[in-house]
Amino acid sequence: MNRRIYILFILLLVGVAQQAGAQEDKRDVRRGNRDFRKENWRQAEIDYRKALVKDSLSMAANYNLASTLFREGDVEQAGKVMETVKDVAAASPAAADYYYNLGDVAIAKEDWQGAVDAFAESLLRNPGDLDAKENYIYAKKKLQDQQNQQNQNQDQNQDQQDQNQDQQNDQDQNQQDQNQDKNDDQQDKNNDQNQNQQD
Numbered sequence: 001m002n003r004r005i006y007i008l009f010i011l012l013l014v015g016v017a018q019q020a021g022a023q024e025d026k027r028d029v030r031r032g033n034r035d036f037r038k039e040n041w042r043q044a045e046i047d048y049r050k051a052l053v054k055d056s057l058s059m060a061a062n063y064n065l066a067s068t069l070f071r072e073g074d075v076e077q078a079g080k081v082m083e084t085v086k087d088v089a090a091a092s093p094a095a096a097d098y099y100y101n102l103g104d105v106a107i108a109k110e111d112w113q114g115a116v117d118a119f120a121e122s123l124l125r126n127p128g129d130l131d132a133k134e135n136y137i138y139a140k141k142k143l144q145d146q147q148n149q150q151n152q153n154q155d156q157n158q159d160q161q162d163q164n165q166d167q168q169n170d171q172d173q174n175q176q177d178q179n180q181d182k183n184d185d186q187q188d189k190n191n192d193q194n195q196n197q198q199d
Contacts, residue, residue, distance in 0.1 A: 026051075029060050036068060044068045059088050067101060075108040096126035103135055112146055115139035 032047030045068045051061035062085040069078035082089075082102055089098035103118035119136035122129060 041068050041072045079105045096122045100132050112139050112143035116143055
């Protein structure tokens with residue numbers, strides 16, 4: 001009987017310790033959220049990183065850290081942090097916000113295809129989000145502009161290649177004509193000499 005009580009006490013103690021650890025990371029996330037609302041980005045980043053030390057898989061801490069890094073202008077790092085939670089975020093209730101922020105990161109990187117895809121995912125999860133609709137339209141327009149520019153560049157490159165090929169063909173033809181003229185002149189000269197020798 002004492003053994004059962006002892007085991008039960010140990011299990012209860014482990015459960016309380018785990019709960020206290022979970023509360024600690026939530027406390028850091030809440031502190032970070034307060035700093036974020038005050039636009040104290042640097043302190044919010046520190047708070048979110050503290051929370052991640054305690055629970056590296058915390059969706060809230062990772063997501064909020066990425067948002068903070070984006071606000072600080074560190075788009076590359078924000079994208080990396082967003083990438084770490086992509087599997088968890090897609091299934092979470094905050095998936096629409098996750099994809100919206102992912103689209104913002106893609107716009108900052110001028111990755112128009114990535115932005116279009118991210119905002120489309122955001123709109124699938126929250127069709128009433130007008131900001132996501134506007135950003136989707138903007139990213140789609142930029143993607144079309146980029147594709148048109150690439151097509152124009154390809155056309156210009158093709159035209160330049162065609163011109164270069166035409167010039168090369170003209171030069172080759174001129175060289176052949178010159179060689180033919182020389183051969184004809186040489187043959188005429190040889191015929192004249194042969195004629196003179198016969199005379």
